[in-house]
Amino acid sequence: MKRLIVDMDDVLADATGQFINFYEKEFGVLVSRESLNGKEEMERFPGHHKTVYEFTFQKDFFRTMEVKPQAQRVLAELNKKYELFIVSSAMEFPNSLPEKLEWLGEHFKFLHWKQFVFCGSKAVVYGDYMIDDLPHNLERFNGEKLIFTAPHNLQHNHFKRVNDWLEVEKLLL
């Protein structure tokens, strides 16, 4: 059984949408997803970079993210065919640890806690496939690297790209 490593933020969970929500609540400005295209993760919102980073330390930031379209259905199928691990960079944000665990428990009930990994660096995990939105996570991975499209990675063209969960389904199922 091949091992598949799947990221959370901006892969299973709509982290970009959550930044947009928190930004609107804080500054009263609704930023469009399109305006974020091609900008690196922490430089994409108009001004206020520090505040936007601080959203990630606020209660419920990770707990209340929306699930990405089709992620549940496709992941349930992948879970039958692959040795699946959800690997998330969470250590930087201590409050994210219990929130991410609860979020997975709510939205991905078919997964077992043995399949979850919260880390600082993903350099320590290995497998056959990794799906991630961040180039630095993919770079050190030993297996096949799949970049999951997010506004902040459109400028990176050195990984095989999947634009959504329907494309993951076509490629891996």
Add this chain to the structure above:
Amino acid sequence: MKRLIVDMDDVLADATGQFINFYEKEFGVLVSRESLNGKEEMERFPGHHKTVYEFTFQKDFFRTMEVKPQAQRVLAELNKKYELFIVSSAMEFPNSLPEKLEWLGEHFKFLHWKQFVFCGSKAVVYGDYMIDDLPHNLERFNGEKLIFTAPHNLQHNHFKRVNDWLEVEKLLL
């Protein structure tokens, strides 16, 4: 630089001592360490197995463990010579996640959060050396396996054994 994977409970932290403390507080009986020798992890306390397991869900169980003798000094040296990761099975106990992170921050200030991994199964990590007290964690590891002596693993003789941090120092430094 070779990669070294180090466990927390009963390797860096005195988990056995914490079980003894909580057991004494709950039942008024001080169990000796020697009486636990050779018994599997969850069958070692007289009766009350369910309650002993439940200690791991109580507040501060993971936060207030003692550090194992010499662990801080030796790990600080290992941290200079190896690519070091602390990998702990924490997902089963949701409250342990923030507590373990705080505990590492308090007792191992020279480590960076990028070096921490909280997982369910350790099958997903790889490296050159793993130091762990549990045979099932060592079994699937790709590199050299070192079993760190604890009362519940004395009956296992199929791994190279280190009895304490001074022996780790001699072997790896």
